[in-house]
Amino acid sequence: MAHSTDAERMEKIVSLCKRRGFIFQAGEIYGGLNGVWDYGPLGVELKRNLKDYWWRRTVQQRDDIVGIDGSILTHQAILVASGHVGGFSDPMSDCLLTRARLRADQIEPQSGPVHSYTGARHEASGWSTSRSFSVLRRQGEDENKARKTARQFYHQFRGSHDIGEKEIELLGESVEEVTDSTRFNPANGALLTEPREFNLMFQTKVGASADENDPNAVAYLRPETAQSIFTQYRNVSDSTRVKLPFGIAQVGKAFRNEINPRNFTFRSREFEQMEVEYFCRPEDGLRLTDEWLEQRLKFYEEIGIPRDQLHVLDVPEKDRAHYSKKTYDIEYAFPFGIQELEGVAYRTDYDLSKHQQHSGRPMDYFDDQTKERFIPHVVEPSAGVDRTVLALICQAYDEEQVDDGKGGSETRIVMRFAPRMAPVKVGVFPLLKNKPALVGKAREVRDLLQPFMTVFYDEAGAIGRRYRRQDEAGTPFGVTIDFDTLGENDPALKGTVTLRERDSMSQQRVPIDELLPRLLEAIR
RNA sequence: GCGGGUGUAGCUCAGUGGUAGAGCACUUCCUUGCCAAGGAAGAUGUCGCGCGUUCGAAUCGCGUCACCCGCUCCA
Numbered sequence: 001m002a003h004s005t006d007a008e009r010m011e012k013i014v015s016l017c018k019r020r021g022f023i024f025q026a027g028e029i030y031g032g033l034n035g036v037w038d039y040g041p042l043g044v045e046l047k048r049n050l051k052d053y054w055w056r057r058t059v060q061q062r063d064d065i066v067g068i069d070g071s072i073l074t075h076q077a078i079l080v081a082s083g084h085v086g087g088f089s090d091p092m093s094d095c096l097l098t099r100a101r102l103r104a105d106q107i108e109p110q111s112g113p114v115h116s117y118t119g120a121r122h123e124a125s126g127w128s129t130s131r132s133f134s135v136l137r138r139q140g141e142d143e144n145k146a147r148k149t150a151r152q153f154y155h156q157f158r159g160s161h162d163i164g165e166k167e168i169e170l171l172g173e174s175v176e177e178v179t180d181s182t183r184f185n186p187a188n189g190a191l192l193t194e195p196r197e198f199n200l201m202f203q204t205k206v207g208a209s210a211d212e213n214d215p216n217a218v219a220y221l222r223p224e225t226a227q228s229i230f231t232q233y234r235n236v237s238d239s240t241r242v243k244l245p246f247g248i249a250q251v252g253k254a255f256r257n258e259i260n261p262r263n264f265t266f267r268s269r270e271f272e273q274m275e276v277e278y279f280c281r282p283e284d285g286l287r288l289t290d291e292w293l294e295q296r297l298k299f300y301e302e303i304g305i306p307r308d309q310l311h312v313l314d315v316p317e318k319d320r321a322h323y324s325k326k327t328y329d330i331e332y333a334f335p336f337g338i339q340e341l342e343g344v345a346y347r348t349d350y351d352l353s354k355h356q357q358h359s360g361r362p363m364d365y366f367d368d369q370t371k372e373r374f375i376p377h378v379v380e381p382s383a384g385v386d387r388t389v390l391a392l393i394c395q396a397y398d399e400e401q402v403d404d405g406k407g408g409s410e411t412r413i414v415m416r417f418a419p420r421m422a423p424v425k426v427g428v429f430p431l432l433k434n435k436p437a438l439v440g441k442a443r444e445v446r447d448l449l450q451p452f453m454t455v456f457y458d459e460a461g462a463i464g465r466r467y468r469r470q471d472e473a474g475t476p477f478g479v480t481i482d483f484d485t486l487g488e489n490d491p492a493l494k495g496t497v498t499l500r501e502r503d504s505m506s507q508q509r510v511p512i513d514e515l516l517p518r519l520l521e522a523i524r
Numbered sequence: 525g526c527g528g529g530u531g532u533a534g535c536u537c538a539g540u541g542g543u544a545g546a547g548c549a550c551u552u553c554c555u556u557g558c559c560a561a562g563g564a565a566g567a568u569g570u571c572g573c574g575c576g577u578u579c580g581a582a583u584c585g586c587g588u589c590a591c592c593c594g595c596u597c598c599a
Contacts, residue, residue, distance in 0.1 A: 007592075010592085014591085014592090015536080018534090018535085019549090030589090031572060031573065031589045031590060032572090032590040083599085084599080094525070103596095103597075200599075223599085224599095256599090258598075259596090259597060259598080260596080262598095264591090264592095340598095403559095412559085431557055431558070432556075432557065434553090434554080462558090462559085462560075462562090463561090464560060464561065465559080465560045466559090466560090467559050468560045469560080471559090471560095478558095480558065482556085482557065483557075505559065507559095
């Protein structure tokens with residue numbers, strides 16, 4: 001591993017992602033769209049491999065889980081029932097003095113005298129304003145402190161530094177006692193803006209000629225994939241005759257209007273989730289939450305993220321959603337910090353109960369054996385696709401010093417993806433491109449492999465450069481066709497090729513007939 | 525949202541008011557040869573965007589967009 005700070009490492013990763021075609025910024029030629037990203041040719045293969053493998057392990061190789069693919073446009077009533085409309089937003093207030101942004105519902109109520117002003121002026125320059133401002137005088141502060149804060153505000157409000165704060169004259173001072181007010185910044189007593197609701201959902205209107213003011217036309221881009229599973233739970237169980245415990249899986253996009261997207265693709269406004277809602281009897285919920293945690297950790301190991309790079313956070317009650325009895329966060333050690341990849345949450349019967357209540361449709365389950373009727377509980381392992389792709393990229397990125405053949409060393413950049421995740425599985429190269437026999441044979445090898453895996457065929461330039469280019473793409477294998485393949489020098493080598501392994505750079509002579517079974521075994 | 529930084533060729537970057545640059549990558553060709561090899565030739569720019577100052581702006585000012593770092597936020 002190279003000796004570089006984490007920020008430097010992350011910059012190199014972002015740079016490689018663009019250079020090699022993993023991830024581009026959305027709308028880049030128009031200056032970019034904040035918090036939105038496009039996947040390039042290598043990125044889309046990587047992402048697809050991840051989703052396909054998750055689907056295979058979670059749905060196809062199990063008898064107790066079925067899949068759905070729900071719509072992104074979501075009926076507003078669903079999100080009212082789930083608590084996202086109204087609840088999925090944070091009231092925010094800004095400090096008028098420092099412009100700090102605060103959660104209005106988390107401000108400590110304060111009491112004390114409030115100094116209010118109707119405006120301010122600076123006689124010498126003829127400047128004045130009738131903008132009002134107030135300051136809460138906190139415990140132990142005198143009147144001059146409140147006036148100083150007010151002068152700071154007006155000085156800043158004036159926007160020019162040609163006069164000093166102390167020269168500003170405050171106008172229309174009045175003092176009034178308040179109790180338990182959340183309208184003032186606890187840090188400095190300055191007045192806050194009115195709390196504003198920041199709705200984190202993207203709203204849209206359904207119907208081409210929808211009336212702007214028709215409340216029934218409002219729909220939302222889903223903020224999580226889970227709700228379509230809950231709302232179709234009845235249809236799925238009726239049409240498949242599944243018995244508890246069973247799960248419904250989904251992979252799909254979700255949208256949140258994040259206040260502050262950060263860390264490359266980590267916090268995006270448009271992102272993809274892979275999740276299961278696993279329905280069970282109430283008494284099994286806690287046990288299954290632990291079982292799912294173990295299964296999910298195993299999954300990460302299978303895609304090349306070792307256990308020691310993962311952290312499991314047993315989310316304390318105060319940080320859990322109110323309906324959750326138990327939540328584990330599976331976190332990965334990204335270069336920018338330890339951050340969540342997946343949440344395994346025991347959501348109790350909250351969601352189905354809410355939808356039963358709001359829709360008036362029964363969501364209960366009748367157990368034939370025990371003759372009990374109850375609303376199933378739910379365990380939800382919900383993973384971020386884009387976050388996992390980013391973790392795969394960060395985990396794979398490596399720089400190593402290799403001998404340059406001239407007595408010195410040079411840096412080799414190599415993406416050490418697990419072969420089953422690698423965007424391209426094998427590179428096929430004729431040693432020289434100006435020899436038709438080599439090129440023809442190499443194309444035959446490409447055609448042999450291409451129906452079974454992603455193959456990159458490259459005949460341009462020096463062979464070493466072609467190998468290194470594939471190292472940056474994370475291609476685990478390279479196959480080179482040379483004159484021995486044609487049987488020119490030694491008849492015993494006819495029909496063999498060089499198989500080069502990415503991580504060790506070792507080479508091996510392999511008969512073409514053995515290539516396909518060997519590679520298939522290595523990438524499955 | 526606040527504060528700081530950055531934005532010039534595909535990539536990494538140089539260029540402090542006077543003709544737009546380098547290295548690498550890329551394209552074509554040569555090479556019986558395997559780890560960014562050697563040689564020859566070639567193409568590549570809204571200097572993030574807008575407005576302003578100026579005879580003249582990549583360079584100075586204002587605004588704006590995006591990314592990075594710290595804070596804040598993260599149902």
